[in-house]
Amino acid sequence: MNKLLILVKREIVERLSQKGFWYMLVLGPLIVLIGLFAILKAADQGKQDIKVLIADPGQIMAHRLMAQEEKNVHYYFIDDYLELPEFQNAKAYREFDVLLELNEKVLNNKKCFVFYRDQLGLDARIQIKFQVERRLEELIAAKYSNLTEQSFREIKQGIIFDFRDLKDPKNESKEANAWVGFIMGAFVLFFVGLYGMTIFRATLREKSSRIVEVLMASVRPQQLMLSKIIGIGLVAVLQMFGWIVILGLGFEILQQTVFVDIFDPSNWDASGPQRLNPLSELVFEQLNFSFLIVHFLLFFIASFLFFGALFSVLGARSNADSDGQQFLLPLLFLIGFGIFSGIYAIYFPESSLTGFLSYLPFSSPVIALIELSKGVTFSAYIELLLSLLILIACAFVLLRLAANWYRKSILRF
C-alpha cells in the first residue's frame, strides 16, 4: 500500500477511536439545534405589531384578506399608486411599517414588491407573504381556472415577494442572505481552526514522543505532513458531514413538529398559518442551497490545505505545548481576521478593501461564501473562482514551503 495511504489510515483510525470525536459529532449539532430552537421560540414570543399598507391601484384584492389574520400584523389598503419618497416622508404614512405594492398585472407577472422601514423578521415576512399570496391565489384560481382553490395551490407557480429596504429600494445589499454566507464562511474557518489545532497537537506529540525519527527513516517529511493534513482533514469532513446530516434531520424534525412549513400545501387548512417555518423560507426559497454547499466544500478543502500546512509547521517548530501556544496565537488571530473581514464585507461590500480581502487567502473563503449567498453575476462568479484558484495555489505553494520547514524543524528536539 502507498505509504501516504498507510499514514492517512493511521491518522483516521486514531481520531475515530477517540471518544471526543463522537461526542463532538453528536453533541455539537444537538447544541446548535437546541440554540436555534430557543432563538426561534423567543422570536415567536417577541413579535411586534406591524402595520402593512397595501397599495392596490387595480383594487385586485378588493380590500379583502383571508379570514385568519395574525394578530400582530395589521393590513390597510390604498387604491392608488404610492411613490416611495412619499411613503417614506409623508406624515400620513409614517404610522405604516411596510408598503406592499400590487401592480395591476400582478395576477399575470406574479411579482410584487414589499418595502419596509425597519428590518423585518423572517416570521413577519412569512406572515405577509402567506396572507397576500393566499388571497391572490384565490383570485387567480377563480379567474383563470376551473380548479378548486386547493387543487390550484398544488400545481401553482409561486408569487414572488421581493422584500426591500426603503433606504435601499434597489435591493443592493441583500444583507440577510449575506449573513447566511457569513455563517457558512465562519463555519469553514471554525472547522479549519478546530482541526488545525488537532494537526498542531498531533505533530507536536509525534515530535515530543520521538516517533518521528523512526517514521522519517521510512517516509519523506512531506508525506508525513500531508498525511496529517489529509487524514485529519478527512475526519473533519466526516464530522462536518455528520453535523450536516444531524442538523438536516433536526431541521426536518423541527419542521414536521414545531415549525410546520407553510409552503407545503398539505398544511393549508382553514385555520391558516398557526406555525411557520422561517428556516425553509431562508434555505429553500431565498438561497441556492446546493450551489452554496458545493462551493462551501471547495473553499473548505482549499482553506484546510492552506491553514493545515501552517498548523503543521507550527507543530514541527514547537518543542512543548506551552511553547506552541504562543506560536498559535498569531495563526488564530489570522482566522479571527478572516471572520471579521466577512463582517466588514457585509457592511462595506463595495469598498476597495473588501475587493482586496476577497483575494486574500485568510479571508477569501468567508467573503466568497457571502457573495455566493447574495447571488452573483457571471463576471462576479469568475472573480470568485479566481479567488478560489488563488487560495488553492497559495495552499500548494505553502505546502511545498511548509514541507521544507517541517523537515528542518521536526528533528530539532
Add this chain to the structure above:
Amino acid sequence: MIQFAEVSKSYQQKLVLDAVCMEIPRGEIFGLLGPNGAGKTTLIRILNQILVADAGHIFLDNEPINRLHLKQIGYLPEERGLYKSMNVGAHLLFLAQLRGLSRSEALSNVTRWLKHFEIYDWKNKPIATLSKGMAQKVQFIASLVHEPKLLILDEPLSGFDPLNVDLILNEIKALKQKGTTIILSTHNMKSVDEVCDRVALLNKGKILVQDSVQHLRRNHSKGLIFVRFKGNMVGFANALWTDFTLLDQKEVEEGVFECTLQIRGSHTLNDLMRSLQDHVSIQHLSEILPSMQEVFVDMITQKVSENE
C-alpha cells in the same frame, strides 16, 4: 559493502561532519564510536536519508544510496518513541508496512518476531501500558521486523536491564550469523568489546581511526603483562632486572603470586619468559590489552592535547 565518500554536513555554518570516509564490509558488526556531539547521529540520519549531506556520497553495494534502499535498512534511533494510543501488534504492523512489506508479509513477520522474543501475548496490549523496558523491546523488534540487510542501532542497550542487555547482544550476534550488517553506535564500550568486529572513532565530525577491535587494542597497548607464578617473590623481582618494572603484586595463595609488569624498551614477552624460567614456575603469562573504553579515552584525550 557500505562506503562513505567525503560526506560533509553543516548546521547553520557549523561543520558537523567533515569529509567523512569510511567502509563497512558486509556481514560485520561495525561500532560507530565517538563522544557526544561528534556527529554520529547526523551520519546515521544521512545514511537513513532523514538528512541530506551537503557534500559527498554514500554507496550501498556500489550503488549510490537512494530511497529504494530504505526497505533494506532497519533503524533503531537513540531517541525513540511509539504511538501510545496503538497496541503492540498494530504498531509493529504499521511500521513494517511503512518499510515496504505487504500487509500479509508484515503480519507474518510481526507474529514470528513476537514469538521469537516470547512476547506474543503482548500483541493486543496498548503501548501506553508497557514499561520502559517492554517498550524498548518492541522498538527493537520494530527495527528488524522487515528483516533488513543493514541494521543501524543507536544506543540499543540504553534502558534495558542486564538480562535484556544479554538478550539483545545475543540477538545482534545471531543477526550477524544470518548475514546482517550491523552498525552499532554506543557509549557502552563493554558491548563494543563483546560484539564489534571493527570500529570507527568519530570526533568533531572527523574520523580519527577505523580498524578492527583487536588491532586498536593492540596498537594502544601500554606494554602491561600479567604473570601468575609459584615461587619466591625476591627471586622473581631479581630476575626482572632492569628490563621490566613490577607495578603490582599479590599473593593469592601460599607461595603463588599474581603480578602486573610493564615492559621497558623493546623487550618482548619471550624475553620475560626466558628471564623468569630459571627462577620461578610460571602458571600464566599474558599481555594486558587495553579495553575499548581505555582506547576510546586515550584517543580522545590525545586528540584534545594535540589541539591544545
